[in-house]
Amino acid sequence: MTIALMWEARAAEGRAEELLAWVSGQRLAEPPLRRETFRAPEDRVLVITWWDADYDAVLPELPEPDGELVTRAVHRWRFESVAGG
Template identity: 75%
Template structure:
């Protein structure tokens, strides 16, 4: 089974580039099948990682950035892949 973990944070206004750089520097203790980092308006950063694991497996995730960099706590979601087109 393939599990996708989504990590999304919103930087304080004008600090999106700093949050993006911070997220890209974060190393995980194990390598995912794939890792993709995206950015969006309103200084948002999204990191997707794909794992060969069960949906409820204990998987490494990116940490919370320092509170002085973000507007709120990180949002995290976990999905099971059902198809690839």
């Protein structure tokens, strides 16, 4: 089964590039099958990692950045791949 973990944070004003650099430098305890990093308006940064694992498997996740770097707690979601999608 393929699981996608999504990690999304909103940078403090003027710190989007710093947040992007911070998240790009974060290494996970195990490498995922795939990892992509995105940016969006309002200084948001999104990271999606793909894993070959059961839905409820314990997987390495990106940490919370320093509180001064972001405007709120990180949002996290977990999805499983659906056939035919």
